[in-house]
Amino acid sequence: MADPDVVRTAAAALARATIPGSDLCSPFRDTFGVAGAAVSTLGSPLGTGPVCASDVRSSRRDEIQFDLGEGPCWQAHITHRPVVEADLASSMPAAWPAAAAALRDEGVMSVAAFPLSFGRLDLGAVDLYSDERRDLSDDEVDQATTLASIAGRSVLTRALDAFESGDDTLYPTSFPREVHQASGMVMVQLSVTVEEALLVIRGHAWSSGRPLREIASDIVLRRMELS
Amino acid sequence: MTGRNRETQLVQTFVTLADSLVTGFDTIDVLQMLVERTTSLFDAADAGIVLVGTTGELEVIASTNERSKLVALMQLRAGQGPCVESYTSGAVVSVPDMGDIDGRWPVFADLARDSGYRSVHAIPLRLRNETLGSLNLFRETAGALNDVDATAAQALADVATISLLQERALREIDSTREQLQRALDSRVVIEQAKGVVSYSTSVDMDEAFQRIRRHARTNRRPLGEVAADIVAQRLAI
Numbered sequence: 187m188a189d190p191d192v193v194r195t196a197a198a199a200l201a202r203a204t205i206p207g208s209d210l211c212s213p214f215r216d217t218f219g220v221a222g223a224a225v226s227t228l229g230s231p232l233g234t235g236p237v238c239a240s241d242v243r244s245s246r247r248d249e250i251q252f253d254l255g256e257g258p259c260w261q262a263h264i265t266h267r268p269v270v271e272a273d274l275a276s277s278m279p280a281a282w283p284a285a286a287a288a289l290r291d292e293g294v295m296s297v298a299a300f301p302l303s304f305g306r307l308d309l310g311a312v313d314l315y316s317d318e319r320r321d322l323s324d325d326e327v328d329q330a331t332t333l334a335s336i337a338g339r340s341v342l343t344r345a346l347d348a349f350e351s352g353d354d355t356l357y358p359t360s361f362p363r364e365v366h367q368a369s370g371m372v373m374v375q376l377s378v379t380v381e382e383a384l385l386v387i388r389g390h391a392w393s394s395g396r397p398l399r400e401i402a403s404d405i406v407l408r409r410m411e412l413s
Numbered sequence: 414m415t416g417r418n419r420e421t422q423l424v425q426t427f428v429t430l431a432d433s434l435v436t437g438f439d440t441i442d443v444l445q446m447l448v449e450r451t452t453s454l455f456d457a458a459d460a461g462i463v464l465v466g467t468t469g470e471l472e473v474i475a476s477t478n479e480r481s482k483l484v485a486l487m488q489l490r491a492g493q494g495p496c497v498e499s500y501t502s503g504a505v506v507s508v509p510d511m512g513d514i515d516g517r518w519p520v521f522a523d524l525a526r527d528s529g530y531r532s533v534h535a536i537p538l539r540l541r542n543e544t545l546g547s548l549n550l551f552r553e554t555a556g557a558l559n560d561v562d563a564t565a566a567q568a569l570a571d572v573a574t575i576s577l578l579q580e581r582a583l584r585e586i587d588s589t590r591e592q593l594q595r596a597l598d599s600r601v602v603i604e605q606a607k608g609v610v611s612y613s614t615s616v617d618m619d620e621a622f623q624r625i626r627r628h629a630r631t632n633r634r635p636l637g638e639v640a641a642d643i644v645a646q647r648l649a650i
Contacts, residue, residue: 190456197454197565231593233600305575307590325453332450336568349596359597363604367618370608370644380605380644406608406618 187325188217193333200336204343211240214333218326220314224248225302225337227310227357228263232345235358237310243292244315246397250288251313252361253391253398257285259311262299266308268331269299272321296320298327300334304342312337365398368405372412386412444475447573448548452477454569455562457550458530461485462573463496464538464546471500471546480528481551487524494521499535499547505567506535506547509557531555536563536570548573599637606640610650624650 196213203210214223222244225237234252239245251257258269261281271279274290274297289297296316302309312334314320322330345357359366365387372383387405390412391398404410448460459481466472471489476482488494495506495518508514509532515522534550548570550558558566603625610621628650629639642648 190454193454194565195561197568198561201564201568231590231597233597304572328450329454332454332569332572335572336565339568339571345593349593357597359601359604363600366601366604367608367611370605370610371612372608373605373644374609374612406611 187323188219188329192217193329196333197336200333200340202340203337204340204347206344206348209238210337210340211238211244214312214314214330214337215240217333218314218320218322218330220296220298220316220320221318222247222315224313224315225310225341226252226259226313227302227341227345228260229310229360231307232309232341233358234310234360235362237341244313247289247292247294247297247315248313249397249399250292251282251285253388254282254285254288256282257289258282258297258299259313262301262311263308266301266303268301268327269297270322270327271298272296273319293317298322298330300330302334302338302341304335304338307338307342309338309341309345362399362402364402364406368402371405375411376413441475444573447569448475448477451548451550451566451569455534455550455566456552458553459551461496461549461551462538462546463489463500463549465500471497474546481530481549484525484528484530484533484551485549488518488521491518491520491524493518494525495533495535496547496549499537499549500544503537503539503542503544505537505558505563507558507563508533510555512555529553532557534558534566536566538570538574540574545574599640602637602644603640606643609643613649 196217199213200210210225211223222240224239224244224247226235226248227237228234236245236248239248248259251259258271262269271277274286274294279286294315295318298314300312302311312330314330348357365384368387369380369383372386373380376383376386387401388398391401394401401410405412444462448462451457451460459477461476461481462474463471463485464474473482473485473489476485485496488496495508499506511525511531511533530551530553532552532555535547537547538545548566550566606625607618607621610616610624611618614621616624625639625643626636629636639648643650
């Protein structure tokens with residue numbers, strides 16, 4: 187069980203992190219001694235995308251789940267329950283087989299995801315990643331769940347601030363904005379609907395093994411044309 | 414702080430102390446879990462939540478055991494003590510040493526003398542300018558609640574408060590969710606429209622956005638509608 191002093195300090199830090207860019211991730215990483223932590227918003231109403239990541243690898247690990255539309259963060263968000271997978275090498279999570287394989291390839295051994303919510307507003311998830319086996323005790327799961335609810339409060343504060351001030355840059359769309367821009371371009375180029383255009387782009391990302399964001403960026407910068 | 418005001422913008426229109434609170438089974442369950450977690454988080458022996466009820470009187474809604482429930486009830490009966498004062502003042506009330514309170518709350522001091530608690534800390538359950546009750550920590554050791562603890566405890570109290578909103582409030586939350594969702598959908602369409610205009614007229618995204626905005630302004634139409642028409646190919650600019 188994480189030291190209560192450490193947990194309280196993390197709780198206070200999370201409660202104060204209401205300015206965009208303030209750190210919602212290190213408190214989770216440091217409290218539970220994991221390799222990395224990432225916080226994301228998922229689906230409605232704040233869109234799918236990163237809020238923060240403690241390091242580049244954690245950011246990539248979350249992005250894999252955004253692109254695939256499945257993973258521990260999605261499961262935690264949808265079921266409103268913590269998701270704890272201590273050994274990705276040997277287990278096969280039924281709800282996210284593709285994400286499990288992709289995360290394994292990225293070096294993840296253990297992953298835990300906690301719903302990011304405030305009251306009845308389900309906002310996203312907090313992901314804890316470990317490269318070595320890391321079991322979480324029931325106490326730690328409780329502690330992380332509590333910290334995630336405090337983080338949810340801060341994320342909602344930021345979103346409402348942005349909404350109120352008309353700041354569109356602050357919270358993500360369902361995919362990075364380049365993906366939607368690229369969809370608009372491909373739609374015209376191939377004479378298909380925008381939904382079909384998005385599928386073409388996603389299919390291309392999936393088959394080439396590259397992040398969706400990169401493919402979209404190439405299209406927007408006219409480095410790539412799809413046919 | 415403006416941050417807090419904006420956060421509670423979500424709930425600003427709906428709580429009055431005279432309205433009935435949600436006290437269904439799920440809510441009690443959530444609060445009970447919260448007091449138990451609070452206990453371990455703050456290394457407290459016990460924790461309890463008092464709330465103002467339908468009659469305007471404070472009631473004990475959740476507590477980790479009978480002893481803390483009793484101490485909370487003593488205060489309610491006496492009409493004085495940290496739990497009550499936190500509610501009436503809307504502020505954190507910290508009692509680092511229960512041996513010291515005779516001057517402050519004589520009746521409560523008398524009742525609480527044998528409780529075994531050395532320190533008590535009451536954190537208000539607040540929504541903007543209204544206080545609904547208090548979250549109370551009971552410790553068997555003396556000591557104050559420092560800044561870090563107070564911040565963390567207030568955040569937890571807010572999490573408790575949001576669980577207590579009545580049906581009318583929950584509809585407001587749904588409405589806020591819808592507003593945020595509409596803003597989100599509108600952004601998606603605008604980005605798509607930028608892509609369409611950018612490709613069709615061979616301009617970059619910023620210029621494409623300017624053209625869409627100009628069209629919206631000139632024709633006095635909302636930006637989102639113009640964007641939707643562009644993506645649906647009802648409009649070419």
